[in-house]
Amino acid sequence: MNSAAADGTGVSVRGLTKTFGSFRAVDDLTFEVRPGRVTGFLGPNGAGKTTTLRMLLGLIRPTAGEALIGGHHYADLQHPLQVVGAALEATGFHPGRSGRDHLRVLAATHAIPDARVDELLELVGIPAAARKRAGDYSMGMRQRLGLAAALLGDPQVLLLDEPANGLDPEGIRWMRGFMRHLAREQGKTVLVSSHLLGEVEQTVEDVVIIANGHLVREGTMDELHGDPAVLVRTTDAPTLAAALARAGIASAPEDQPGSLRVLTGDLARVGDVALAVGLPVHELRPLRTDLERLFLELTESPEHRNRNLEVTSTTPAGAAPAPTGARHTDIPPPTGADAPVPAQEENR
Amino acid sequence: MTGLVRAELLKYFTTRMSWSMPLTMFLVGAIFAAVQGLVLVLIGEFPGSGGEVIRPAELFDDLTLARMVYTGAIQMGYLLALVLGILAMGGEFRHRTITSTLLSAPRRGRLLTAKVTGLVLVVLVNGVAFVAGSLLGGGIMLAVGDAAVFPEPGQLLGTPAKMLLILVLWGLIGFGLGVLIPNQVIALFVGIGVTLLIEPLLGFGLTFVDQLKEAARYFPSQATTSVLDLFAGVDDATAQSMGSADPLTWWVGALVLLGYAAVMTLLGWVVTTRRDVS
Numbered sequence: 001m002n003s004a005a006a007d008g009t010g011v012s013v014r015g016l017t018k019t020f021g022s023f024r025a026v027d028d029l030t031f032e033v034r035p036g037r038v039t040g041f042l043g044p045n046g047a048g049k050t051t052t053l054r055m056l057l058g059l060i061r062p063t064a065g066e067a068l069i070g071g072h073h074y075a076d077l078q079h080p081l082q083v084v085g086a087a088l089e090a091t092g093f094h095p096g097r098s099g100r101d102h103l104r105v106l107a108a109t110h111a112i113p114d115a116r117v118d119e120l121l122e123l124v125g126i127p128a129a130a131r132k133r134a135g136d137y138s139m140g141m142r143q144r145l146g147l148a149a150a151l152l153g154d155p156q157v158l159l160l161d162e163p164a165n166g167l168d169p170e171g172i173r174w175m176r177g178f179m180r181h182l183a184r185e186q187g188k189t190v191l192v193s194s195h196l197l198g199e200v201e202q203t204v205e206d207v208v209i210i211a212n213g214h215l216v217r218e219g220t221m222d223e224l225h226g227d228p229a230v231l232v233r234t235t236d237a238p239t240l241a242a243a244l245a246r247a248g249i250a251s252a253p254e255d256q257p258g259s260l261r262v263l264t265g266d267l268a269r270v271g272d273v274a275l276a277v278g279l280p281v282h283e284l285r286p287l288r289t290d291l292e293r294l295f296l297e298l299t300e301s302p303e304h305r306n307r308n309l310e311v312t313s314t315t316p317a318g319a320a321p322a323p324t325g326a327r328h329t330d331i332p333p334p335t336g337a338d339a340p341v342p343a344q345e346e347n348r
Numbered sequence: 349m350t351g352l353v354r355a356e357l358l359k360y361f362t363t364r365m366s367w368s369m370p371l372t373m374f375l376v377g378a379i380f381a382a383v384q385g386l387v388l389v390l391i392g393e394f395p396g397s398g399g400e401v402i403r404p405a406e407l408f409d410d411l412t413l414a415r416m417v418y419t420g421a422i423q424m425g426y427l428l429a430l431v432l433g434i435l436a437m438g439g440e441f442r443h444r445t446i447t448s449t450l451l452s453a454p455r456r457g458r459l460l461t462a463k464v465t466g467l468v469l470v471v472l473v474n475g476v477a478f479v480a481g482s483l484l485g486g487g488i489m490l491a492v493g494d495a496a497v498f499p500e501p502g503q504l505l506g507t508p509a510k511m512l513l514i515l516v517l518w519g520l521i522g523f524g525l526g527v528l529i530p531n532q533v534i535a536l537f538v539g540i541g542v543t544l545l546i547e548p549l550l551g552f553g554l555t556f557v558d559q560l561k562e563a564a565r566y567f568p569s570q571a572t573t574s575v576l577d578l579f580a581g582v583d584d585a586t587a588q589s590m591g592s593a594d595p596l597t598w599w600v601g602a603l604v605l606l607g608y609a610a611v612m613t614l615l616g617w618v619v620t621t622r623r624d625v626s
Contacts, residue, residue, distance in 0.1 A: 092444025
């Protein structure tokens, strides 16, 4: 597998579909994860992220399509832990076995020495707790132990399922730094799932966004941000707009009176144009795409409304069933990037 | 493959089960063999099926008496082996360690093979503790009752070996059950309930139906009794009055038990390879 690691091992998902009874958890999903990059795998709770990751790892049999790691099915890998490391939600630890022994059991399958186990416990920051029974571990310690398990075979590809879930702010900061370290300094391919874009925004380079089992958007973070834009506020917006147009810069009026949205990233240029036509500049700042809002727009648009939030059980007996999506439990649209989104357990 | 087996053994030896189970095996063996010795040797008489009084010490030779005492705990022993077998797979689902186990060993057939191998070794370790307990508990009673503790050692040696074999076979039956029923609590409930209650009652009931008499011999508990071959050298009439109705040859009994284990494990194998783990 070392040759594959040299060119970088990617992940490809092609036409992947999984139905549980009549429920299509994942529906004809196709995307690529480029080697050596951190890709965010995003979607609301219940969108099918965990099911997709589990199909990649051979834990769930796809109904159709395939999920390959470096061109191979997981089960065909000779030494899987040395190719792919995965930290999945709902991975359990025997409550009576110490964290260190949990890792030793996994290490034994690949003839990985105990020294490597201790090295990883040190790396994820739980060397002291490692000899205690895992039943007494906090959520954060369990996440760290899961991460250590994923790194055991020093794999090229890492699949992390909601790694920040249950971590305190300090733990989340540590996790972000750790993922960056893995990708930037060690050149690993990382696919990290999350139901919060803001949580991985600073870490990921690429995004794959899904909703209700469908692909909604795939691309780089820069593409998601869109073209750079600047907000400028002055006393006479139309005059400034005309002057900008002459300078070859497009702009559009903003809601606020006297404000323009200017399609450039060059703040100085906008200021210069305003000065040239003698207009005062009261405000001039780069407009950042509100990614969290964009994410919600993408995943909560009518056709992508969260199927799991549809209220069907409360329909009064005898009443005509509500049309799909009509009884959607409304979550007020957040006003800022840091608006809280209700955190729920993935319901599968 | 050796790595996978090593991992399975580590799983067992890194929890409290690694010492609590052999300890239980030892104590259960000692206590129940002692009770058997108490009844057969020290009290020395009990009513037979025809209402007459049976005095085992007069009826049997030393060898048979010793065999009966030393195997007095076998039912409890194979019940514990059954539990060990169920836990080998059930524990993975109960504690959700099955995910990491399958990530490290994605080929499920290989995993099951490693688990079976590991289980046989674990049951043997526990079996040695059980046999040691049985020999201690039973031996004390034989000695106290002035009966021969080790009559004809050469022939008696077969009995502990057969006890180990029975425990291993029951461990495998438990494994099959655990693979087939991933819910550990249900598997334990079914396993213990059937073994302790339903199967013996059903087998006993069948002995009254002439056409089905034969079938009862192939039931797990009666096949197990056949394997022990307690009444080798005792005339049939006496053996029958002790409740041993026309047993199978010991190795046929062993094959029957192996058959149960194999059928359940194979069914479980088929289910396991297709099962979604989420």
